[in-house]
Amino acid sequence: MPGVALRKLDPGDYQNVIAKLDAWWGGRHMSDMLPKLFFVHFASTSLAAVTGDGSLAGFLVGFVSPTLAGEAYIHFVGVDPQRRGEGLGRRLYEAFFDLARARGCDRVTAVTSPVNTGSIAFHLAMGFEPQPGAQKLNGIWVHPDYDGPGEDRVVFKKAI
Numbered sequence: 328m329p330g331v332a333l334r335k336l337d338p339g340d341y342q343n344v345i346a347k348l349d350a351w352w353g354g355r356h357m358s359d360m361l362p363k364l365f366f367v368h369f370a371s372t373s374l375a376a377v378t379g380d381g382s383l384a385g386f387l388v389g390f391v392s393p394t395l396a397g398e399a400y401i402h403f404v405g406v407d408p409q410r411r412g413e414g415l416g417r418r419l420y421e422a423f424f425d426l427a428r429a430r431g432c433d434r435v436t437a438v439t440s441p442v443n444t445g446s447i448a449f450h451l452a453m454g455f456e457p458q459p460g461a462q463k464l465n466g467i468w469v470h471p472d473y474d475g476p477g478e479d480r481v482v483f484k485k486a487i
């Protein structure tokens with residue numbers, strides 16, 4: 328996408344991201360799941376997509392698992408609603424795959440909510456596979472209560 332550059336995320340990006348987060352997620356309250364610690368401790372494996380005037384077009388927060396050897400994890404990805412469908416989400420993911428490979432990873436995990444059908448479609452398009460769970464919803468494996476009571480999740484994995 329011309330005019331949008333990727334750079335490492337910075338703790339100074341926090342207020343800007345958090346101000347946009349809930350709106351970018353269609354009004355869902357998401358900011359509690361993205362405390363500043365991610366911007367401080369995982370900045371070296373997280374990305375900002377910025378336009379020529381410095382405004383935020385998208386971001387990705389990810390890290391290399393300190394426990395599961397060879398595994399990287401994408402916690403959040405968001406693209407400005409005005410810029411969706413132009414390949415920026417794919418670009419952020421592919422840049423993260425490069426960062427993860429350079430750190431010895433051979434697979435990436437991402438977890439999303441079953442109500443987030445856009446995220447599910449995006450991950451399927453990116454070649455992620457839903458990991459078998461206890462139920463299927465609309466043909467997709469779901470892990471009931473994965474993040475606590477009533478907090479079902481779809482768990483995606485992809486070899487990189």
Ligand SMILES: CC(C)(COP(=O)(O)OP(=O)(O)OC[C@H]1O[C@@H](n2cnc3c(N)ncnc32)[C@H](O)[C@@H]1OP(=O)(O)O)[C@@H](O)C(=O)NCCC(=O)NCCS
Nearest residue numbers: 403404405406411412413414415416417445446448449452
């Ligand atoms: C999910 C999200 C990051 C995708 O960003 P994007 O820049 O629009 O995605 P891209 O244009 O790079 O699309 C990549 C692929 O995913 C597909 N895709 C993306 N969003 C889709 C949707 N809502 N429905 C169907 N397919 C979709 C595209 O068709 C494309 O497929 P292709 O490359 O085979 O043609 C963006 O919609 C977003 O920010 N959503 C809100 C936040 C969110 O839910 N994040 C994910 C959970 S953390």
